[in-house]
Amino acid sequence: MEQYDFVAVGCGPYNLGLMALHESTPLKGICFEQRDQLIWHEGMLIEGMTMQTHYLFDLVTPADPTSPYSYLHYLKQAGRLQTFIIQESMVIPRQEYNRYLKWVAHQLESIHFSSRVTDVREDGDGFVVTVRTGKGEEKVHAKHVVIGTGSAPLVPDSFEKVVHTSEYLMNRDRLRTAERVVVIGSGQSAAEVYLDLLRSSDSSQTVDWVTRSDVYESLEAGKLGEEIFSLDYVEYFHALSYEARQQLSASFERFRNGVNPDTLTAVYETLYQRTADGDDQKTKLLTQIEVDQVRHVDGAYVVKGTHQYTNQDFEGKYDAVVAATGYRPVIPDWVSHLPIQWETKTEWKVQARYDLATSEPLRGKLFTHTNLEHSHGPAATNLGMAVYRNAIILNEIAGKTVYEIRHQRPFTTF
Numbered sequence: 239m240e241q242y243d244f245v246a247v248g249c250g251p252y253n254l255g256l257m258a259l260h261e262s263t264p265l266k267g268i269c270f271e272q273r274d275q276l277i278w279h280e281g282m283l284i285e286g287m288t289m290q291t292h293y294l295f296d297l298v299t300p301a302d303p304t305s306p307y308s309y310l311h312y313l314k315q316a317g318r319l320q321t322f323i324i325q326e327s328m329v330i331p332r333q334e335y336n337r338y339l340k341w342v343a344h345q346l347e348s349i350h351f352s353s354r355v356t357d358v359r360e361d362g363d364g365f366v367v368t369v370r371t372g373k374g375e376e377k378v379h380a381k382h383v384v385i386g387t388g389s390a391p392l393v394p395d396s397f398e399k400v401v402h403t404s405e406y407l408m409n410r411d412r413l414r415t416a417e418r419v420v421v422i423g424s425g426q427s428a429a430e431v432y433l434d435l436l437r438s439s440d441s442s443q444t445v446d447w448v449t450r451s452d453v454y455e456s457l458e459a460g461k462l463g464e465e466i467f468s469l470d471y472v473e474y475f476h477a478l479s480y481e482a483r484q485q486l487s488a489s490f491e492r493f494r495n496g497v498n499p500d501t502l503t504a505v506y507e508t509l510y511q512r513t514a515d516g517d518d519q520k521t522k523l524l525t526q527i528e529v530d531q532v533r534h535v536d537g538a539y540v541v542k543g544t545h546q547y548t549n550q551d552f553e554g555k556y557d558a559v560v561a562a563t564g565y566r567p568v569i570p571d572w573v574s575h576l577p578i579q580w581e582t583k584t585e586w587k588v589q590a591r592y593d594l595a596t597s598e599p600l601r602g603k604l605f606t607h608t609n610l611e612h613s614h615g616p617a618a619t620n621l622g623m624a625v626y627r628n629a630i631i632l633n634e635i636a637g638k639t640v641y642e643i644r645h646q647r648p649f650t651t652f
């Protein structure tokens with residue numbers, strides 16, 4: 239059986255960054271991805287939408303600015319460095335970030351596509367990992383495992399036959415021709431879908447946006463607020479009690495659900511333009527409404543909910559519904575065979591260095607990028623912070639410093 243220092247499960251940006259950084263270490267790693275190619279949120283690669291992170295927060299630069307897998311190197315290879323510089327923008331179009339990820343993935347032989355990890359069992363001084371490929375089943379041995387299985391769309395059971403935002407582009411033609419369409423939810427994805435539908439709609443189409451949030455909240459935190467995306471803050475958060483972390487997480491709702499101010503401005507400007515000639519715009523923006531049911535009856539949708547403060551019933555009839563209801567972490571079934579400790583039924587206990595706590599000592603470690611928000615705070619799903627996380631994980635796997643992570647102190651004391 240082939241032996242590895244680590245097996246990475248899943249190839250989203252987090253484990254892709256891990257594999258890119260591992261190339262210049264003495265470690266022998268392999269990554270298995272169940273899909274036949276790297277696909278990053280393909281349903282939300284809407285033209286004109288941008289990343290929420292600075293271009294230097296690519297897969298490698300904060301850990302190793304000399305890496306050949308940097309975004310700047312991608313731009314140079316793609317013949318776009320000059321135009322990127324002239325453009326003077328710090329943000330990357332989302333479609334281009336996806337191209338960058340594919341460019342990195344194509345160069346890494348350690349990534350195996352069409353390979354689904356179906357089991358991980360303790361064995362000797364590590365784990366036996368079972369992988370299903372087109373050719374059948376194979377097993378490899380790894381000292382450590384890095385879980386990067388990502389997230390899956392979360393749609394309430396009471397929402398019948400709606401389109402989740404993760405499938406927006408696959409359904410866009412149909413949504414654009416529906417006479418009455420509603421987007422349910424707040425957050426960046428909801429705002430982008432609403433804006434996109436609004437821009438393409440004419441005066442004959444109704445496009446509504448319903449959210450339970452009190453207002454359409456902006457993500458803007460200011461420079462000091464952004465310091466929660468720092469190693470100091472992550473350490474501080476992790477050391478708190480579970481209850482304190484829960485309390486703090488609730489106060490960070492805005493970072494999770496807030497909308498990029500540029501997107502909100504674009505929504506406002508589009509609405510303003512549409513009403514410039516005095517036409518009644520066929521769109522309603524409804525806040526503070528908790529939608530609890532979407533029924534699909536005779537090809538149409540009945541959306542029901544309640545106003546959170548007046549308790550008045552809400553009911554709307556639509557021809558299409560888009561649910562911007564978020565994602566849940568993908569926790570593989572096979573973890574049930576491993577002696578993992580859990581903080582709650584769905585939240586595993588994660589140590590400071592991203593390895594899972596176990597009820598009995600294991601020879602190898604199970605690291606995770608997935609299901610970390612409760613243990614490591616809002617930075618858990620931030621692409622920039624994932625680079626530091628990968629450097630920490632690789633140092634742990636190597637048992638020595640392969641990536642120097644100099645502590646860059648934020649101005650705020652946590």
Ligand SMILES: Cc1cc2nc3c(=O)[nH]c(=O)nc-3n(C[C@H](O)[C@H](O)[C@H](O)COP(=O)(O)OP(=O)(O)OC[C@H]3O[C@@H](n4cnc5c(N)ncnc54)[C@H](O)[C@@H]3O)c2cc1C
Pocket residue numbers: 247248249250251252253270271272273277278279282288289290291353354355356386387388389427568570607608619620621622
């Ligand atoms: C539309 C959208 C835009 C976002 N934009 C930003 C942004 O601008 N900045 C930012 O910081 N964050 C952003 N995020 C948040 C976060 O960075 C992304 O969700 C990111 O894709 C998470 O990466 P990941 O590697 O955990 O998982 P994913 O991208 O979900 O990838 C996980 C992979 O694991 C594979 N897999 C699962 N199980 C197995 C298995 N058993 N065997 C093999 N393979 C398996 C899946 O097929 C999948 O390819 C965004 C999120 C969304 C939804």
